[in-house]
Amino acid sequence: MPNSTTYSVIACLAVLGVSAPAHAGSEHGHNPANTISTEHDHADSFRHFAPELPAMRARAAQINTDFGLHVSEIEPGLFFVTDLIYQSAFLVTDEGVVVFDAPPSFGDRLRAAIEMSAPGVPITHFVLSHKHADHNGGGYTFADVEGLKVIGAQAFADSLARNPLRGVLTPTETFEDALSFSVGGVPIELQTANFHANDVDVIIHLPEHQFLMAIDTITPGEAPFMNFGGTADLEGYMASFEMFLSYDFEHFLSGHVSVLGNRQDVETARDYAHDVRDTVYQMWPGFLDRFMGNMELTEFQHGNLAYRITMEQVRDECAAQIIDRWEDTLSVVDLWADSHCETVVMHAIMH
Ligand SMILES: [Zn+2]
Numbered sequence: 597m598p599n600s601t602t603y604s605v606i607a608c609l610a611v612l613g614v615s616a617p618a619h620a621g622s623e624h625g626h627n628p629a630n631t632i633s634t635e636h637d638h639a640d641s642f643r644h645f646a647p648e649l650p651a652m653r654a655r656a657a658q659i660n661t662d663f664g665l666h667v668s669e670i671e672p673g674l675f676f677v678t679d680l681i682y683q684s685a686f687l688v689t690d691e692g693v694v695v696f697d698a699p700p701s702f703g704d705r706l707r708a709a710i711e712m713s714a715p716g717v718p719i720t721h722f723v724l725s726h727k728h729a730d731h732n733g734g735g736y737t738f739a740d741v742e743g744l745k746v747i748g749a750q751a752f753a754d755s756l757a758r759n760p761l762r763g764v765l766t767p768t769e770t771f772e773d774a775l776s777f778s779v780g781g782v783p784i785e786l787q788t789a790n791f792h793a794n795d796v797d798v799i800i801h802l803p804e805h806q807f808l809m810a811i812d813t814i815t816p817g818e819a820p821f822m823n824f825g826g827t828a829d830l831e832g833y834m835a836s837f838e839m840f841l842s843y844d845f846e847h848f849l850s851g852h853v854s855v856l857g858n859r860q861d862v863e864t865a866r867d868y869a870h871d872v873r874d875t876v877y878q879m880w881p882g883f884l885d886r887f888m889g890n891m892e893l894t895e896f897q898h899g900n901l902a903y904r905i906t907m908e909q910v911r912d913e914c915a916a917q918i919i920d921r922w923e924d925t926l927s928v929v930d931l932w933a934d935s936h937c938e939t940v941v942m943h944a945i946m947h
Contacts (some may be wrong), residue, residue: 611668618805628773631708632645633828634868645928645930645931646923646928646929646930647662648818648879648927648928649817649924649926649927651817652816652817652818652855652926652927654705655816655817655855656680656853656855657676657678657680657854657855657856659680659792661708661709661712663705663708663709664679664700664702664705665677665678665679665705665706665709666679666680667709667712667713668680668853669713670805670807670847670856671805671806671807671847672781672805673687673688673689673711673805674686674687674688674802674805675687675688675709675710676849676856677702677706677709677801678854678856679699679701679702679705680853680854681701681771681852681853681854682701682702682731682851682852683697683699683700683849683850683852683853683854684697684698684699684706684731684805684858685697685715685809685849685853686709686710686719687779687782687784687805688705688710688713688714689779689780689781689782690780690781691718691720691779691780691781692717692718692719692720692721692779692780693710693714693718693719693720693721694720694721694722694723694779694784695710695719695721695722695723695738696723696725696800696809696849697723697724697725697731697732697809697811697851698722698732698733698734698735698737698738698837699730699731699732699733699734700729700730700733700734700763701734701765702734703717703733703734703735703736703737703738704734705735706734706737707719707737707738716896716924718741719738719741719744720743720744720745720779721744721745721747721779722735722738722741722744722745722746722747722765722766723747723748723784723786723809724746724747724748724749724765724767724793724798725797725798725800725809725810725851726752726792726793726796726797726798726811726812727748727752727755727756727761727764727793727795727796728793728811728812729761729762729764731761731762731811731812731851732761732763732764732765733762733763733764734763735763735764735765736762736763736764736765736892738765739765744768744924745768745769746764746765746766746767746768746769747767747768747769747770747771747775747791748767748769748770748798748818749770749771749772749784749786749788749796749798750770750771750772751788751795751796752767752795752796752798752911753766753767753770754795755795755796759783764842771786771946772788773787773788774786774787774788774893777831782802782804782805783802783803783804784800784801784802785800785801785802785803786798786799786800786801787799787801789832789839790829790831790832791810791813791827791829791832791833791835791836791839792811792812792813792825792826792827792828792833793812794828794829795830797810797811799839799840799843801843801845803844805847806844806846806847807845807846807847807849808838808840808843808847808848808849809848809849809850809851810847810848810849810850811849811850811851812825812826812827812850812851812852813825813833813836813840813850813851814848814850814854814857814861814862814865814867815850815852815855816848816850816853816855816856816857816858816861816926817853817855817926818853818926819868819922819926819927819929819931819933820865820868820869820930820932820936821852821932822935823935823936823938823939824936824939825868827939829941830939830943833869834869834870834873837862837863837865837866837869838860838866841859841862841863841866841882845859846858846859848861849863864925866924868918868922868925868926869936870915871918871921871922872918872933872936872937872940873940875914875917875918875937876910876914876937876940876941876944877940877944879910879913879914880910880944883906883944886906886909886910887902887903887906890902890903890905890906890909893905907938907941907945910937910941911934911937911938911941912934913921914937914940914941915933915934915936916936918933918936918937919933
């Protein structure tokens, strides 16, 4: 018979819109928790998830070109580009155009956007934020630009030499920790950090444009993507927000969704991520007691099963709290909170 702990797990799972083990187990003989049903009247139906918040939808960029991109000049000479899923930017100066990332989903159209916004101005620089093809696999569309300076961190270049990625340009100029340069008199500052990729991330700062770019970090108006954007470095991720906030900026380009972020979005993302971390760590002293309780539940016959039950209990209680506290502030919290809690649970176990 379920005890009170099991009931609370079932309650949490109900909040998350996923099936409780007891219910699912009777049908399938295993535990498919975390599975969302595409059926309308299923207990785990997708229809149980909250709609996106109106405040976030109101900020969404709109397609404003006939080639299917949103292109807007956010500061003099600085253009923000999005296909509403990925984001990129370019800077037009008297000397040439500087491109910041080229996602494969719109690499060719990015070039069209540059030609439309700066007809006749040569493309001279291409700056790479990190070595993930989904943000730079469109670089090949700039491969024929004569004399193009492709700028990337040394660790990026090393990693690319070991594992070439389709469409990603090889840096022609590299730097170790930081690089400051200017194009047409506009200063550009690059700084390496570790918050997402497993080799290196680069923070791109244009101080005169109040512009900061750090890819795969926040999703303005929304809870972070699954597992905190799949970060390879959770501690670096948690610490990154203060690092970003130490810069002078108003615009924050984070690479995803159609909304261009700002300072407030970075503060909100920090508070959310830290709340998830603190919520799990507050429960952590009771982890072993819970585990022993679940060992008893499984009649001391199945340590792995007891461990998984314990991890799910902590994850699901954390997620229920997080959803309760954040669902009116950020969109899709109910969709991803359990993955965020699970990421912290895994980190707490392994560190
Ligand atoms: Zn990435």
